[in-house]
Amino acid sequence: MVRLMPGKRAKQPKLKKKAGVFDVAREAGVSVATVSRAFNLPDLVSEDVRRRVLATAQNLGYAANPAAKALRSRKTHIVGAAIPTLDYAIFAKMINHFQDSFAQHGYMTIVATTGFEHANVFEKVKTLVDRGAEALLLVGAIEDPALVSYLKQPHIPVVTTYSYLPDEIVPCIGFDNYAATQSAMEYLADLGHRNFAMIAGSPRGSDRQRARIAAYKDFVGSRNLHGAANIIIRNFTIRDGTEAIRAILDKYPETTAVVCNTDVMAFGALSESRRLGIRVPQDISIVGFDDAEYAAQLDPPLTTIAVPAEEMGRLAAEMLHSSLSNGEPPRFVRLDSHLIVRKSACPPRALKQLRLAAAV
Structure with missing residues:
Protein backbone atom coordinates (compact mmCIF):
# COMPACT_ATOMS: atom_id res chain seq x y z
CA MET A 1 0.00 0.00 0.00
CA VAL A 2 1.31 3.48 -0.89
CA ARG A 3 0.76 6.14 1.77
CA LEU A 4 0.86 9.80 0.88
CA MET A 5 2.57 12.03 3.42
CA PRO A 6 0.79 15.26 4.28
CA GLY A 7 1.96 18.19 2.26
CA LYS A 8 3.69 16.04 -0.35
CA ARG A 9 2.57 15.05 -3.80
CA ALA A 10 2.86 11.51 -5.09
CA LYS A 11 5.51 11.33 -7.75
CA GLN A 12 3.89 10.61 -11.11
CA PRO A 13 5.71 8.42 -13.61
CA LYS A 14 6.92 10.43 -16.53
CA LEU A 15 5.02 9.53 -19.67
CA LYS A 16 7.13 8.59 -22.62
CA LYS A 17 6.65 10.92 -25.57
CA LYS A 18 4.90 9.20 -28.46
CA ALA A 19 7.05 8.93 -31.56
CA GLY A 20 5.93 10.94 -34.55
CA VAL A 21 6.63 11.00 -38.26
CA PHE A 22 9.56 13.41 -37.75
CA ASP A 23 11.20 10.96 -35.35
CA VAL A 24 10.85 8.13 -37.85
CA ALA A 25 12.29 10.29 -40.64
CA ARG A 26 15.30 11.33 -38.51
CA GLU A 27 16.09 7.77 -37.34
CA ALA A 28 15.64 6.25 -40.82
CA GLY A 29 17.69 8.99 -42.48
CA VAL A 30 14.95 9.98 -44.92
CA SER A 31 12.58 12.90 -45.42
CA VAL A 32 9.14 13.18 -43.83
CA ALA A 33 7.65 12.93 -47.33
CA THR A 34 9.43 9.61 -47.84
CA VAL A 35 7.98 8.26 -44.58
CA SER A 36 4.52 9.29 -45.72
CA ARG A 37 5.01 7.63 -49.09
CA ALA A 38 6.32 4.45 -47.46
CA PHE A 39 3.03 4.12 -45.57
CA ASN A 40 0.54 5.52 -48.06
CA LEU A 41 2.11 5.17 -51.52
CA PRO A 42 4.62 2.32 -51.22
CA ASP A 43 4.96 1.95 -55.00
CA LEU A 44 6.72 5.33 -55.09
CA VAL A 45 9.65 4.28 -52.89
CA SER A 46 12.21 1.53 -53.26
CA GLU A 47 11.64 -1.72 -51.40
CA ASP A 48 14.83 -1.22 -49.40
CA VAL A 49 13.79 2.26 -48.23
CA ARG A 50 10.26 1.09 -47.45
CA ARG A 51 11.52 -1.77 -45.28
CA ARG A 52 13.93 0.55 -43.43
CA VAL A 53 11.15 3.07 -42.73
CA LEU A 54 8.70 0.40 -41.53
CA ALA A 55 11.33 -1.26 -39.33
CA THR A 56 12.24 2.11 -37.79
CA ALA A 57 8.58 2.92 -37.21
CA GLN A 58 8.06 -0.41 -35.48
CA ASN A 59 11.08 0.08 -33.24
CA LEU A 60 9.84 3.53 -32.23
CA GLY A 61 6.26 2.37 -31.75
CA TYR A 62 4.97 4.66 -34.48
CA ALA A 63 1.78 3.86 -36.42
CA ALA A 64 0.17 5.96 -39.15
CA ASN A 65 -3.03 7.68 -38.04
CA PRO A 66 -5.88 6.16 -40.09
CA ALA A 67 -8.22 9.06 -39.35
CA ALA A 68 -5.68 11.61 -40.55
CA LYS A 69 -5.00 9.50 -43.61
CA ALA A 70 -8.73 9.38 -44.36
CA LEU A 71 -8.99 13.15 -44.07
CA ARG A 72 -6.05 13.69 -46.40
CA SER A 73 -7.22 11.24 -49.04
CA ARG A 74 -10.96 11.82 -48.55
CA LYS A 75 -11.17 8.05 -48.25
CA THR A 76 -12.73 6.43 -45.18
CA HIS A 77 -12.49 2.80 -46.32
CA ASP A 176 -36.64 -13.42 -59.87
CA ASN A 177 -38.93 -13.86 -56.86
CA TYR A 178 -41.95 -14.39 -59.10
CA ALA A 179 -40.31 -17.20 -61.06
CA ALA A 180 -38.96 -18.79 -57.86
CA THR A 181 -42.46 -19.07 -56.37
CA GLN A 182 -43.88 -20.38 -59.62
CA SER A 183 -41.30 -23.19 -59.58
CA ALA A 184 -42.54 -24.30 -56.15
CA MET A 185 -46.15 -24.14 -57.35
CA GLU A 186 -45.28 -26.14 -60.46
CA TYR A 187 -43.70 -28.85 -58.32
CA LEU A 188 -46.74 -29.12 -56.03
CA ALA A 189 -49.17 -29.14 -58.95
CA ASP A 190 -47.18 -31.90 -60.63
CA LEU A 191 -47.56 -33.93 -57.43
CA GLY A 192 -51.32 -33.64 -57.92
CA HIS A 193 -52.26 -30.87 -55.51
CA ARG A 194 -55.34 -28.81 -56.38
CA ASN A 195 -56.18 -27.05 -53.10
CA PHE A 196 -53.61 -24.46 -52.05
CA ALA A 197 -53.00 -21.83 -49.38
CA MET A 198 -50.15 -19.38 -48.83
CA ILE A 199 -48.52 -17.92 -45.72
CA ALA A 200 -47.03 -14.56 -46.70
CA GLY A 201 -45.53 -11.43 -45.18
CA SER A 202 -47.08 -8.04 -45.69
CA PRO A 203 -46.84 -6.89 -49.32
CA ARG A 204 -46.71 -3.28 -48.17
CA GLY A 205 -43.26 -1.91 -48.84
CA SER A 206 -41.87 -5.30 -49.90
CA ASP A 207 -41.49 -6.02 -53.60
CA ARG A 208 -40.40 -9.57 -52.75
CA GLN A 209 -43.64 -10.42 -50.98
CA ARG A 210 -45.70 -8.77 -53.72
CA ALA A 211 -43.90 -10.79 -56.39
CA ARG A 212 -44.36 -14.08 -54.53
CA ILE A 213 -48.05 -13.42 -53.83
CA ALA A 214 -48.65 -12.44 -57.47
CA ALA A 215 -46.92 -15.62 -58.68
CA TYR A 216 -49.10 -17.71 -56.38
CA LYS A 217 -52.34 -16.08 -57.51
CA ASP A 218 -51.42 -16.20 -61.19
CA PHE A 219 -50.46 -19.87 -61.07
CA VAL A 220 -53.59 -20.96 -59.23
CA GLY A 221 -55.75 -18.98 -61.66
CA SER A 222 -54.00 -20.15 -64.82
CA ARG A 223 -54.29 -23.81 -63.83
CA ASN A 224 -57.91 -23.57 -62.62
CA LEU A 225 -56.83 -24.70 -59.17
CA HIS A 226 -58.34 -23.72 -55.83
CA GLY A 227 -57.14 -21.26 -53.21
CA ALA A 228 -56.15 -18.09 -55.07
CA ALA A 229 -57.61 -16.01 -52.23
CA ASN A 230 -56.43 -18.32 -49.43
CA ILE A 231 -53.52 -16.11 -48.37
CA ILE A 232 -52.74 -15.57 -44.69
CA ILE A 233 -50.68 -12.43 -44.04
CA ARG A 234 -48.46 -12.54 -40.96
CA ASN A 235 -45.15 -11.20 -39.67
CA PHE A 236 -41.86 -13.00 -40.20
CA THR A 237 -41.61 -15.14 -37.06
CA ILE A 238 -42.01 -18.79 -36.11
CA ARG A 239 -44.99 -17.90 -33.95
CA ASP A 240 -46.68 -16.21 -36.91
CA GLY A 241 -46.17 -19.42 -38.87
CA THR A 242 -47.93 -21.40 -36.16
CA GLU A 243 -50.84 -18.96 -36.08
CA ALA A 244 -51.10 -18.96 -39.87
CA ILE A 245 -51.31 -22.75 -40.23
CA ARG A 246 -54.05 -22.85 -37.58
CA ALA A 247 -55.97 -20.23 -39.54
CA ILE A 248 -55.58 -22.26 -42.75
CA LEU A 249 -56.77 -25.48 -41.12
CA ASP A 250 -59.75 -23.62 -39.67
CA LYS A 251 -60.77 -21.53 -42.70
CA TYR A 252 -59.64 -23.76 -45.56
CA PRO A 253 -59.78 -27.37 -44.30
CA GLU A 254 -59.68 -28.72 -47.86
CA THR A 255 -56.09 -27.42 -48.30
CA THR A 256 -53.51 -30.07 -49.18
CA ALA A 257 -50.50 -27.83 -49.95
CA VAL A 258 -49.21 -24.71 -48.17
CA VAL A 259 -46.66 -22.36 -49.74
CA CYS A 260 -44.71 -20.36 -47.14
CA ASN A 261 -42.86 -17.24 -48.23
CA THR A 262 -40.05 -17.80 -45.73
CA ASP A 263 -38.51 -20.81 -44.04
CA VAL A 264 -39.17 -19.20 -40.65
CA MET A 265 -42.91 -19.29 -41.36
CA ALA A 266 -42.62 -22.86 -42.66
CA PHE A 267 -40.80 -23.83 -39.44
CA GLY A 268 -43.77 -22.59 -37.41
CA ALA A 269 -46.26 -24.31 -39.72
CA LEU A 270 -44.42 -27.64 -39.49
CA SER A 271 -44.11 -27.61 -35.71
CA GLU A 272 -47.73 -26.58 -35.15
CA SER A 273 -49.01 -29.21 -37.58
CA ARG A 274 -47.18 -31.87 -35.60
CA ARG A 275 -48.58 -30.52 -32.32
CA LEU A 276 -52.11 -30.70 -33.76
CA GLY A 277 -51.62 -34.24 -35.00
CA ILE A 278 -51.52 -33.20 -38.67
CA ARG A 279 -48.98 -35.31 -40.52
CA VAL A 280 -46.57 -33.59 -42.90
CA PRO A 281 -46.52 -34.44 -45.76
CA GLN A 282 -49.11 -37.25 -45.56
CA ASP A 283 -51.99 -34.94 -44.56
CA ILE A 284 -50.65 -31.62 -45.80
CA SER A 285 -47.57 -30.61 -47.83
CA ILE A 286 -45.53 -27.57 -46.81
CA VAL A 287 -42.79 -25.77 -48.77
CA GLY A 288 -40.64 -22.85 -47.68
CA PHE A 289 -38.47 -20.13 -49.18
CA ASP A 290 -34.77 -19.28 -48.48
CA ASP A 291 -33.18 -22.69 -47.74
CA ALA A 292 -32.04 -21.57 -44.31
CA GLU A 293 -29.32 -23.66 -42.66
CA TYR A 294 -31.84 -25.42 -40.40
CA ALA A 295 -34.25 -26.33 -43.22
CA ALA A 296 -32.61 -29.70 -43.85
CA GLN A 297 -32.68 -30.49 -40.11
CA LEU A 298 -36.44 -30.05 -39.62
CA ASP A 299 -38.69 -33.07 -39.25
CA PRO A 300 -39.51 -33.72 -42.00
CA PRO A 301 -36.68 -31.93 -43.86
CA LEU A 302 -38.14 -28.89 -45.59
CA THR A 303 -38.62 -28.60 -49.33
CA THR A 304 -37.75 -24.99 -50.10
CA ILE A 305 -36.39 -22.44 -52.57
CA ALA A 306 -32.62 -21.96 -52.32
CA VAL A 307 -31.58 -18.30 -52.47
CA PRO A 308 -28.08 -17.27 -53.72
CA PRO A 330 -21.90 -1.77 -61.14
CA ARG A 331 -24.10 -3.74 -63.52
CA PHE A 332 -27.41 -5.58 -63.33
CA VAL A 333 -27.00 -9.30 -62.60
CA ARG A 334 -29.75 -11.90 -62.54
CA LEU A 335 -28.88 -14.93 -60.40
CA ASP A 336 -30.64 -18.28 -60.27
CA SER A 337 -32.74 -19.65 -57.44
CA HIS A 338 -33.74 -23.29 -57.41
CA LEU A 339 -36.08 -25.67 -55.65
CA ILE A 340 -34.52 -28.03 -53.09
CA VAL A 341 -36.74 -31.11 -52.88
CA ARG A 342 -36.68 -32.81 -49.50
CA LYS A 343 -39.47 -34.60 -47.63
CA SER A 344 -42.10 -32.06 -46.60
CA ALA A 345 -44.21 -32.49 -49.75
CA CYS A 346 -45.78 -35.49 -51.44
CA PRO A 347 -48.91 -36.28 -53.52
CA PRO A 348 -52.16 -35.45 -51.71
CA ARG A 349 -53.58 -38.34 -49.72
CA ALA A 350 -56.58 -39.09 -51.95
CA LEU A 351 -54.43 -39.10 -55.09
CA LYS A 352 -51.80 -41.25 -53.38
CA GLN A 353 -54.48 -43.79 -52.49
CA LEU A 354 -55.70 -43.84 -56.10
CA ARG A 355 -52.15 -44.44 -57.33
CA LEU A 356 -51.66 -47.28 -54.88
CA ALA A 357 -54.93 -48.87 -56.00
CA ALA A 358 -53.90 -48.60 -59.64
CA ALA A 359 -50.54 -50.19 -58.85
CA VAL A 360 -52.29 -53.18 -57.25
Whole structure:
Protein backbone atom coordinates (compact mmCIF):
# COMPACT_ATOMS: atom_id res chain seq x y z
CA MET A 1 0.00 0.00 0.00
CA VAL A 2 1.31 3.48 -0.89
CA ARG A 3 0.76 6.14 1.77
CA LEU A 4 0.86 9.80 0.88
CA MET A 5 2.57 12.03 3.42
CA PRO A 6 0.79 15.26 4.28
CA GLY A 7 1.96 18.19 2.26
CA LYS A 8 3.69 16.04 -0.35
CA ARG A 9 2.57 15.05 -3.80
CA ALA A 10 2.86 11.51 -5.09
CA LYS A 11 5.51 11.33 -7.75
CA GLN A 12 3.89 10.61 -11.11
CA PRO A 13 5.71 8.42 -13.61
CA LYS A 14 6.92 10.43 -16.53
CA LEU A 15 5.02 9.53 -19.67
CA LYS A 16 7.13 8.59 -22.62
CA LYS A 17 6.65 10.92 -25.57
CA LYS A 18 4.90 9.20 -28.46
CA ALA A 19 7.05 8.93 -31.56
CA GLY A 20 5.93 10.94 -34.55
CA VAL A 21 6.63 11.00 -38.26
CA PHE A 22 9.56 13.41 -37.75
CA ASP A 23 11.20 10.96 -35.35
CA VAL A 24 10.85 8.13 -37.85
CA ALA A 25 12.29 10.29 -40.64
CA ARG A 26 15.30 11.33 -38.51
CA GLU A 27 16.09 7.77 -37.34
CA ALA A 28 15.64 6.25 -40.82
CA GLY A 29 17.69 8.99 -42.48
CA VAL A 30 14.95 9.98 -44.92
CA SER A 31 12.58 12.90 -45.42
CA VAL A 32 9.14 13.18 -43.83
CA ALA A 33 7.65 12.93 -47.33
CA THR A 34 9.43 9.61 -47.84
CA VAL A 35 7.98 8.26 -44.58
CA SER A 36 4.52 9.29 -45.72
CA ARG A 37 5.01 7.63 -49.09
CA ALA A 38 6.32 4.45 -47.46
CA PHE A 39 3.03 4.12 -45.57
CA ASN A 40 0.54 5.52 -48.06
CA LEU A 41 2.11 5.17 -51.52
CA PRO A 42 4.62 2.32 -51.22
CA ASP A 43 4.96 1.95 -55.00
CA LEU A 44 6.72 5.33 -55.09
CA VAL A 45 9.65 4.28 -52.89
CA SER A 46 12.21 1.53 -53.26
CA GLU A 47 11.64 -1.72 -51.40
CA ASP A 48 14.83 -1.22 -49.40
CA VAL A 49 13.79 2.26 -48.23
CA ARG A 50 10.26 1.09 -47.45
CA ARG A 51 11.52 -1.77 -45.28
CA ARG A 52 13.93 0.55 -43.43
CA VAL A 53 11.15 3.07 -42.73
CA LEU A 54 8.70 0.40 -41.53
CA ALA A 55 11.33 -1.26 -39.33
CA THR A 56 12.24 2.11 -37.79
CA ALA A 57 8.58 2.92 -37.21
CA GLN A 58 8.06 -0.41 -35.48
CA ASN A 59 11.08 0.08 -33.24
CA LEU A 60 9.84 3.53 -32.23
CA GLY A 61 6.26 2.37 -31.75
CA TYR A 62 4.97 4.66 -34.48
CA ALA A 63 1.78 3.86 -36.42
CA ALA A 64 0.17 5.96 -39.15
CA ASN A 65 -3.03 7.68 -38.04
CA PRO A 66 -5.88 6.16 -40.09
CA ALA A 67 -8.22 9.06 -39.35
CA ALA A 68 -5.68 11.61 -40.55
CA LYS A 69 -5.00 9.50 -43.61
CA ALA A 70 -8.73 9.38 -44.36
CA LEU A 71 -8.99 13.15 -44.07
CA ARG A 72 -6.05 13.69 -46.40
CA SER A 73 -7.22 11.24 -49.04
CA ARG A 74 -10.96 11.82 -48.55
CA LYS A 75 -11.17 8.05 -48.25
CA THR A 76 -12.73 6.43 -45.18
CA HIS A 77 -12.49 2.80 -46.32
CA ILE A 78 -15.99 2.31 -44.94
CA VAL A 79 -18.91 0.78 -46.84
CA GLY A 80 -22.51 0.60 -45.70
CA ALA A 81 -25.21 -2.06 -45.88
CA ALA A 82 -28.90 -1.40 -45.15
CA ILE A 83 -30.81 -4.66 -44.69
CA PRO A 84 -34.24 -5.52 -43.25
CA THR A 85 -32.99 -7.45 -40.20
CA LEU A 86 -30.11 -9.42 -38.74
CA ASP A 87 -32.53 -11.89 -37.14
CA TYR A 88 -32.73 -13.80 -40.43
CA ALA A 89 -29.70 -15.97 -41.10
CA ILE A 90 -30.22 -15.54 -44.84
CA PHE A 91 -29.45 -11.79 -44.63
CA ALA A 92 -26.58 -12.38 -42.22
CA LYS A 93 -25.06 -14.88 -44.67
CA MET A 94 -25.14 -12.32 -47.48
CA ILE A 95 -23.61 -9.62 -45.28
CA ASN A 96 -20.87 -11.97 -44.06
CA HIS A 97 -19.69 -12.58 -47.62
CA PHE A 98 -20.04 -8.89 -48.50
CA GLN A 99 -18.03 -7.89 -45.45
CA ASP A 100 -15.37 -10.56 -45.93
CA SER A 101 -14.83 -9.58 -49.55
CA PHE A 102 -14.41 -5.90 -48.70
CA ALA A 103 -12.19 -6.67 -45.71
CA GLN A 104 -9.63 -8.16 -48.09
CA HIS A 105 -9.25 -4.65 -49.52
CA GLY A 106 -9.00 -2.97 -46.12
CA TYR A 107 -12.62 -1.78 -45.88
CA MET A 108 -14.89 -1.92 -42.84
CA THR A 109 -18.64 -2.56 -43.22
CA ILE A 110 -21.26 -0.69 -41.20
CA VAL A 111 -24.69 -2.35 -41.12
CA ALA A 112 -28.04 -0.62 -40.52
CA THR A 113 -31.33 -2.52 -40.17
CA THR A 114 -34.39 -0.94 -41.74
CA GLY A 115 -37.24 -3.39 -41.13
CA PHE A 116 -39.16 -5.16 -43.88
CA GLU A 117 -41.14 -2.15 -45.07
CA HIS A 118 -39.02 -0.19 -47.54
CA ALA A 119 -41.20 2.90 -47.83
CA ASN A 120 -39.40 4.82 -45.08
CA VAL A 121 -35.70 3.96 -44.98
CA PHE A 122 -34.04 7.13 -46.26
CA GLU A 123 -32.86 8.47 -42.89
CA LYS A 124 -31.04 5.25 -41.99
CA VAL A 125 -29.42 5.02 -45.41
CA LYS A 126 -28.40 8.69 -45.28
CA THR A 127 -26.88 8.13 -41.83
CA LEU A 128 -24.58 5.48 -43.32
CA VAL A 129 -23.38 8.00 -45.90
CA ASP A 130 -22.97 10.72 -43.26
CA ARG A 131 -20.83 8.30 -41.21
CA GLY A 132 -18.46 7.97 -44.14
CA ALA A 133 -19.75 5.09 -46.25
CA GLU A 134 -18.14 5.25 -49.69
CA ALA A 135 -20.54 2.68 -51.21
CA LEU A 136 -23.87 1.11 -50.29
CA LEU A 137 -25.60 -2.26 -50.43
CA LEU A 138 -29.40 -2.18 -50.21
CA VAL A 139 -32.10 -4.88 -50.30
CA GLY A 140 -35.09 -4.95 -52.63
CA ALA A 141 -36.86 -2.25 -54.58
CA ILE A 142 -36.15 1.43 -53.84
CA GLU A 143 -39.58 2.58 -52.67
CA ASP A 144 -38.90 5.44 -50.26
CA PRO A 145 -39.56 8.64 -52.31
CA ALA A 146 -36.85 10.53 -50.43
CA LEU A 147 -34.33 7.76 -51.14
CA VAL A 148 -35.34 7.63 -54.80
CA SER A 149 -34.71 11.37 -55.09
CA TYR A 150 -31.38 11.06 -53.29
CA LEU A 151 -30.11 8.17 -55.42
CA LYS A 152 -30.97 9.96 -58.66
CA GLN A 153 -28.15 12.37 -57.87
CA PRO A 154 -24.57 11.10 -58.33
CA HIS A 155 -23.24 10.51 -54.81
CA ILE A 156 -21.58 7.13 -54.25
CA PRO A 157 -21.81 3.66 -55.87
CA VAL A 158 -24.97 1.77 -54.85
CA VAL A 159 -26.38 -1.66 -55.61
CA THR A 160 -29.53 -3.36 -54.40
CA THR A 161 -29.92 -7.07 -53.84
CA TYR A 162 -32.42 -9.92 -53.41
CA SER A 163 -34.64 -8.79 -56.27
CA TYR A 164 -33.86 -8.67 -59.94
CA LEU A 165 -35.55 -5.47 -61.10
CA PRO A 166 -34.35 -4.46 -64.59
CA ASP A 167 -36.01 -1.03 -64.36
CA GLU A 168 -34.62 -0.08 -60.93
CA ILE A 169 -32.80 3.25 -60.56
CA VAL A 170 -29.67 1.49 -59.23
CA PRO A 171 -28.12 -1.78 -60.44
CA CYS A 172 -29.63 -4.97 -59.00
CA ILE A 173 -27.88 -8.19 -58.06
CA GLY A 174 -30.72 -10.57 -57.35
CA PHE A 175 -33.11 -13.25 -58.50
CA ASP A 176 -36.64 -13.42 -59.87
CA ASN A 177 -38.93 -13.86 -56.86
CA TYR A 178 -41.95 -14.39 -59.10
CA ALA A 179 -40.31 -17.20 -61.06
CA ALA A 180 -38.96 -18.79 -57.86
CA THR A 181 -42.46 -19.07 -56.37
CA GLN A 182 -43.88 -20.38 -59.62
CA SER A 183 -41.30 -23.19 -59.58
CA ALA A 184 -42.54 -24.30 -56.15
CA MET A 185 -46.15 -24.14 -57.35
CA GLU A 186 -45.28 -26.14 -60.46
CA TYR A 187 -43.70 -28.85 -58.32
CA LEU A 188 -46.74 -29.12 -56.03
CA ALA A 189 -49.17 -29.14 -58.95
CA ASP A 190 -47.18 -31.90 -60.63
CA LEU A 191 -47.56 -33.93 -57.43
CA GLY A 192 -51.32 -33.64 -57.92
CA HIS A 193 -52.26 -30.87 -55.51
CA ARG A 194 -55.34 -28.81 -56.38
CA ASN A 195 -56.18 -27.05 -53.10
CA PHE A 196 -53.61 -24.46 -52.05
CA ALA A 197 -53.00 -21.83 -49.38
CA MET A 198 -50.15 -19.38 -48.83
CA ILE A 199 -48.52 -17.92 -45.72
CA ALA A 200 -47.03 -14.56 -46.70
CA GLY A 201 -45.53 -11.43 -45.18
CA SER A 202 -47.08 -8.04 -45.69
CA PRO A 203 -46.84 -6.89 -49.32
CA ARG A 204 -46.71 -3.28 -48.17
CA GLY A 205 -43.26 -1.91 -48.84
CA SER A 206 -41.87 -5.30 -49.90
CA ASP A 207 -41.49 -6.02 -53.60
CA ARG A 208 -40.40 -9.57 -52.75
CA GLN A 209 -43.64 -10.42 -50.98
CA ARG A 210 -45.70 -8.77 -53.72
CA ALA A 211 -43.90 -10.79 -56.39
CA ARG A 212 -44.36 -14.08 -54.53
CA ILE A 213 -48.05 -13.42 -53.83
CA ALA A 214 -48.65 -12.44 -57.47
CA ALA A 215 -46.92 -15.62 -58.68
CA TYR A 216 -49.10 -17.71 -56.38
CA LYS A 217 -52.34 -16.08 -57.51
CA ASP A 218 -51.42 -16.20 -61.19
CA PHE A 219 -50.46 -19.87 -61.07
CA VAL A 220 -53.59 -20.96 -59.23
CA GLY A 221 -55.75 -18.98 -61.66
CA SER A 222 -54.00 -20.15 -64.82
CA ARG A 223 -54.29 -23.81 -63.83
CA ASN A 224 -57.91 -23.57 -62.62
CA LEU A 225 -56.83 -24.70 -59.17
CA HIS A 226 -58.34 -23.72 -55.83
CA GLY A 227 -57.14 -21.26 -53.21
CA ALA A 228 -56.15 -18.09 -55.07
CA ALA A 229 -57.61 -16.01 -52.23
CA ASN A 230 -56.43 -18.32 -49.43
CA ILE A 231 -53.52 -16.11 -48.37
CA ILE A 232 -52.74 -15.57 -44.69
CA ILE A 233 -50.68 -12.43 -44.04
CA ARG A 234 -48.46 -12.54 -40.96
CA ASN A 235 -45.15 -11.20 -39.67
CA PHE A 236 -41.86 -13.00 -40.20
CA THR A 237 -41.61 -15.14 -37.06
CA ILE A 238 -42.01 -18.79 -36.11
CA ARG A 239 -44.99 -17.90 -33.95
CA ASP A 240 -46.68 -16.21 -36.91
CA GLY A 241 -46.17 -19.42 -38.87
CA THR A 242 -47.93 -21.40 -36.16
CA GLU A 243 -50.84 -18.96 -36.08
CA ALA A 244 -51.10 -18.96 -39.87
CA ILE A 245 -51.31 -22.75 -40.23
CA ARG A 246 -54.05 -22.85 -37.58
CA ALA A 247 -55.97 -20.23 -39.54
CA ILE A 248 -55.58 -22.26 -42.75
CA LEU A 249 -56.77 -25.48 -41.12
CA ASP A 250 -59.75 -23.62 -39.67
CA LYS A 251 -60.77 -21.53 -42.70
CA TYR A 252 -59.64 -23.76 -45.56
CA PRO A 253 -59.78 -27.37 -44.30
CA GLU A 254 -59.68 -28.72 -47.86
CA THR A 255 -56.09 -27.42 -48.30
CA THR A 256 -53.51 -30.07 -49.18
CA ALA A 257 -50.50 -27.83 -49.95
CA VAL A 258 -49.21 -24.71 -48.17
CA VAL A 259 -46.66 -22.36 -49.74
CA CYS A 260 -44.71 -20.36 -47.14
CA ASN A 261 -42.86 -17.24 -48.23
CA THR A 262 -40.05 -17.80 -45.73
CA ASP A 263 -38.51 -20.81 -44.04
CA VAL A 264 -39.17 -19.20 -40.65
CA MET A 265 -42.91 -19.29 -41.36
CA ALA A 266 -42.62 -22.86 -42.66
CA PHE A 267 -40.80 -23.83 -39.44
CA GLY A 268 -43.77 -22.59 -37.41
CA ALA A 269 -46.26 -24.31 -39.72
CA LEU A 270 -44.42 -27.64 -39.49
CA SER A 271 -44.11 -27.61 -35.71
CA GLU A 272 -47.73 -26.58 -35.15
CA SER A 273 -49.01 -29.21 -37.58
CA ARG A 274 -47.18 -31.87 -35.60
CA ARG A 275 -48.58 -30.52 -32.32
CA LEU A 276 -52.11 -30.70 -33.76
CA GLY A 277 -51.62 -34.24 -35.00
CA ILE A 278 -51.52 -33.20 -38.67
CA ARG A 279 -48.98 -35.31 -40.52
CA VAL A 280 -46.57 -33.59 -42.90
CA PRO A 281 -46.52 -34.44 -45.76
CA GLN A 282 -49.11 -37.25 -45.56
CA ASP A 283 -51.99 -34.94 -44.56
CA ILE A 284 -50.65 -31.62 -45.80
CA SER A 285 -47.57 -30.61 -47.83
CA ILE A 286 -45.53 -27.57 -46.81
CA VAL A 287 -42.79 -25.77 -48.77
CA GLY A 288 -40.64 -22.85 -47.68
CA PHE A 289 -38.47 -20.13 -49.18
CA ASP A 290 -34.77 -19.28 -48.48
CA ASP A 291 -33.18 -22.69 -47.74
CA ALA A 292 -32.04 -21.57 -44.31
CA GLU A 293 -29.32 -23.66 -42.66
CA TYR A 294 -31.84 -25.42 -40.40
CA ALA A 295 -34.25 -26.33 -43.22
CA ALA A 296 -32.61 -29.70 -43.85
CA GLN A 297 -32.68 -30.49 -40.11
CA LEU A 298 -36.44 -30.05 -39.62
CA ASP A 299 -38.69 -33.07 -39.25
CA PRO A 300 -39.51 -33.72 -42.00
CA PRO A 301 -36.68 -31.93 -43.86
CA LEU A 302 -38.14 -28.89 -45.59
CA THR A 303 -38.62 -28.60 -49.33
CA THR A 304 -37.75 -24.99 -50.10
CA ILE A 305 -36.39 -22.44 -52.57
CA ALA A 306 -32.62 -21.96 -52.32
CA VAL A 307 -31.58 -18.30 -52.47
CA PRO A 308 -28.08 -17.27 -53.72
CA ALA A 309 -27.31 -15.19 -50.61
CA GLU A 310 -23.57 -15.81 -50.59
CA GLU A 311 -23.22 -14.99 -54.28
CA MET A 312 -25.22 -11.79 -53.91
CA GLY A 313 -22.95 -10.59 -51.10
CA ARG A 314 -19.76 -11.48 -52.92
CA LEU A 315 -20.79 -9.96 -56.27
CA ALA A 316 -22.08 -6.80 -54.62
CA ALA A 317 -18.70 -6.32 -52.89
CA GLU A 318 -16.72 -7.03 -56.05
CA MET A 319 -18.72 -4.58 -58.16
CA LEU A 320 -18.73 -1.81 -55.58
CA HIS A 321 -14.99 -2.19 -55.00
CA SER A 322 -14.35 -2.04 -58.75
CA SER A 323 -16.40 1.13 -58.89
CA LEU A 324 -14.42 2.66 -56.03
CA SER A 325 -11.08 1.54 -57.45
CA ASN A 326 -11.36 2.31 -61.13
CA GLY A 327 -14.73 3.94 -61.69
CA GLU A 328 -16.31 0.90 -63.33
CA PRO A 329 -20.07 1.20 -62.70
CA PRO A 330 -21.90 -1.77 -61.14
CA ARG A 331 -24.10 -3.74 -63.52
CA PHE A 332 -27.41 -5.58 -63.33
CA VAL A 333 -27.00 -9.30 -62.60
CA ARG A 334 -29.75 -11.90 -62.54
CA LEU A 335 -28.88 -14.93 -60.40
CA ASP A 336 -30.64 -18.28 -60.27
CA SER A 337 -32.74 -19.65 -57.44
CA HIS A 338 -33.74 -23.29 -57.41
CA LEU A 339 -36.08 -25.67 -55.65
CA ILE A 340 -34.52 -28.03 -53.09
CA VAL A 341 -36.74 -31.11 -52.88
CA ARG A 342 -36.68 -32.81 -49.50
CA LYS A 343 -39.47 -34.60 -47.63
CA SER A 344 -42.10 -32.06 -46.60
CA ALA A 345 -44.21 -32.49 -49.75
CA CYS A 346 -45.78 -35.49 -51.44
CA PRO A 347 -48.91 -36.28 -53.52
CA PRO A 348 -52.16 -35.45 -51.71
CA ARG A 349 -53.58 -38.34 -49.72
CA ALA A 350 -56.58 -39.09 -51.95
CA LEU A 351 -54.43 -39.10 -55.09
CA LYS A 352 -51.80 -41.25 -53.38
CA GLN A 353 -54.48 -43.79 -52.49
CA LEU A 354 -55.70 -43.84 -56.10
CA ARG A 355 -52.15 -44.44 -57.33
CA LEU A 356 -51.66 -47.28 -54.88
CA ALA A 357 -54.93 -48.87 -56.00
CA ALA A 358 -53.90 -48.60 -59.64
CA ALA A 359 -50.54 -50.19 -58.85
CA VAL A 360 -52.29 -53.18 -57.25
